[in-house]
Amino acid sequence: MKVLKKNPEKCIACHACEETCSKLYFKEENREKACLRIKETDSYPEITTCTQCGVCIDICPVVALSRDKRGIVRVEKKKCVGCFMCVGFCPEQAMFMHDDYIEPFKCVSCGQCVKVCPTGAIYMSEE
C-alpha cells in the first residue's frame, strides 16, 4: 500500500502541496480544503498526513469508510451521514471538515502533492 510520508525537517512551508491537493480535490486553491496540512511552528513545520491506519473505519456508524483495492481508506460520500466522528477520532487529525461540505475528506494517496514539493519533505512510501 502506498502511504504518504513526511520529513518535517525538509519542509519550508511553501504550502504548494496543500494548494495542489485542494485544486485537484475541490477545484479550488484553498488550503483549508486540502487533505494534508502544513502548520508553521517555532521549530520545523508540522505536517499532518493520513497514515491509512484505519482507525476511522471502525468509528463510522454507517460503514461509510472502507479500504479500496489499494488498501487506501476511502470515504463513501453517498453513505456518509456527516457525523464527523471520524474527524474527532483520527489519531493523526488527518480527517478534515470544511463548512462548505457535509462529508469529511482525507488523503487518498494519489501522490500529486509529492510531485510539487520542492524539497522532498513529503514522499510516497510502499508500506
Added chain:
Amino acid sequence: MILKEYKYELGKIERGYNNRSLYINLSDNTIKEKEVTQFMKDKFIGGKGFGLWYLWNAVTPETKWNDPENEIVIAHGPIAGITQYPGSGKSLVVTLSPLTHMPMDSNVGGYFGPYLKFSGFDALELQGKAEKDVIIFIDGNKGIVQIMESDIEEKDSHLIAEILTERFAKDEEDKKNVSVVSTGSAADHTLVGLLNFSFYDIRRKAVRLKQAGRGGIGTVFRDKKIKALVVRFEGTKGNLNNAADQGKINRTGIKLHREICLLDDKQNRMRKIGTANIIEIMDQYDLLPTHNYKFGSHKDTYKISSDKFQARVTQGLPDGCWYGCSLSCAKAADDFIPQTGPYKGQKVIVDGPEYENAAGLGSNIGVFDRDGVLELNFYCDTYGVDTISFGTLTAFIMECYENGILDKEKTGGLELYFGNKEAALELLHQMARGEGFGKIAGLGIRRMKEIFIKEYGADPDFVNDIGMEQKGLEFSEYLCKESLAQQGGYGLTNKGPQHDEAWLIFMDMVNNQIPTFEDKAEALHYFPMFRTWFGLMGLCKLPWNDIVPENNKYTDEPAKIPEHVQNYVDLYNGITGKNIDKHELIRQSERVYNFQRIFNIRMGYGKRIHDKIPYRAMGPVTEEEYLSRQERYDKQLKELLGLDPENMTTQEKMAALRKYREEQYEKLTDAVYARRGWTKDGVPTIEKLKELGMDIPELIEVVKKHL
C-alpha cells in the same frame, strides 16, 4: 388490510422545524396535519414542550389515562436529527400516566424521532382507540401515512420490531432506514408498560431497542390497541435540519468528539462499559440501593460490578442510539441464552445493561448474579416492562414478604424473598401472561400498598414508609438517605421520583459543594431547568456531564460544565439562527417546567402534599437499618442535635433522627419553592408567570384558584 391512507406533501425542514405535526385519531381513523405555530415555538420550543401542549389541549381535568381523549405524543425538538453532536436523536414521549394520572414524559433514543422529523413532522399525536390491533406506517420518502390492521401474532418487542423492520425495509441495506415503536405482552396486563424504540445495528445485523421506560406509556399504547408505529426514511444526511449555521454545528460536534476520544477512557469509560460503570462506585459510597433501599452497599456487589458486565457485554464496537453519538453508551450482550420463560434456550440480544437496570434488577432485589440481571433485563424490555419500576416494586414486595405481609399463599407459591432470582423471573413472566400475583405486582407500588393494607391487614405506617413511590411512580435507583438535596431531586419533581431532573448526590454529599439551604435550592432550581432543556431539544443528557473538558475543574462552576453549556447555546443558535445565551436557555426551560407544574395542578395534583416522599428515602425506617449504620446516625444525633445517644434506646434515637430529617425536608421544600417562584403550597405565582411571559389566560385560570 389498510384501514386508512393519507398522502401529504413532502416538505423541507427550516432551521430545525418542519412547522407542522401529524395528528392521528384511532377511534375514527382521522389523519391530518396541524400547523406548528410561532406561539408554540416561542413558548414550548419543541420535544416535551410540544408534547405537553398538545396533551393539555386534548384532555380535561377529568380525563383518565384510558379515556380515548388521552394522547400519546412523540416529539423530538429543533436540534434533534443533527448527526454531529453526540446525543442528538432523542424522542420525547408524553401521555397521561396510568401510574400518576398526570402528564408523564420519557426521553428515548432509537431512530424514530429523527426519521419522523425527516419525514416532515415536528410531533406525532396519537388519540382515540382502535377496535382491533393496528400498525401505523409513515413513509417519509413517498409522503404516505397508513393505518393498517395488524396481522402480527408475536406479542413481544424484540420479535415485533424485527418482523416489521424486515417487512418495511426494501433490503438489508435499507433496514437502517426503518424504525419501529412497539411494546410487549406485559403492557396489556400491567400499568408499568414501556415503549421500545428501535434502530438497526448494521454491524451486528440486528434490531436494537431503546426504552421510553417510565410511567406506563406502553400501557396507554396498548390501551389504544396500537401494535406498532413504523417509520421509514431513506436519505439521512448531516444537514437535513437546514441549520442557520451548519459549520458552527460541525465544529461544536467535532470538538466534543475529540474530547471524548481523548478523555473518555480516563473518565467514565462510557464507550467501553456505558452507564454501568458506576455500579461499584455507588457501592463504595454507600449509595447503591440494596434490599429495597435499606442499605447502600453489599458484600456481593463485586458479582455484578461493571467488569463482570463488560466481559459479557461489549462485543465489537461502541455504538450510539443515533448517528454521531461518539459517547456510545448503547451496549448489548450478544448471544445471551435465557434459562426461563418463552424464549428459554434461544439466542437473544440484551440491550444494556444500564446502571439503573443493574441496580434495580440486581442489588435492590438482592440478585447478585450477572446473568440473572441480564435475563431480567431482557424480559423486561421485550415484555415491555419498565425495568426501574419492576426493580423497585419487586424490592417492595420482597420486603413485605420477609415481613410476613405476604406469604406463599398470597403470592400463589412464589417465595419472594430478597435474592430469589427464579421467583423474580416468574413474577415477570406472570406479568406478561396477566396471571397470578404478577397481575397485582403490575399495578405498581401505590396500588399494592392499598391492597396490602385493606386486604392483607398490613400496617399502613410501615408500608407507606417502605414503599418507594411518590406521585404513583416508583423511585429510580439511587439511595438518597444521606443527601438532602437528592431527596429534593427526587421529591420536588414534576413527573415523580426519577433522577433525570436533578442528580445532586455527589455535589451534596461527597463533595459538600452545596451546604446551605439556599445552595441546595439554587441547585434544585438550576439543574432541573437545565436538564429540562434536553427534553425540549431532543437531546441526551449524558454527553453533557458524562464527559468533561480537561480544564473543567478550574472553571468558575465545574458542576455545570460551562464549556458544554456553551456548546448547547451554540447548537441552538446554529440551528435556529437566533441568539440566545445561557440565561435564556434556562428561561426556555422554566416556561415549560412551570407549565407542566400547572398541568399537574389542573389534573388535581402538583401541590406540596404531592411532593412528600416516603421515609425510606430520608432515613432508617427499621432498627435493622439504624443499627447497620449506627455509628453514622449516632454521630449525627450528637453533632447536629446535641443529643446523647449513649442514654437513648434505638427507638428513641430513630424517632429523634426522623423528626430532624423530616423537618429538614420541609425547610428544603420552602427554600426550593421560593427559588422557583412558587407559593408555599408549590403553586407558580402570577408574577412568576408574567416574568416568564407565560401569563397565558388558561394558565392563570388554573393557578388563580390555588393562590
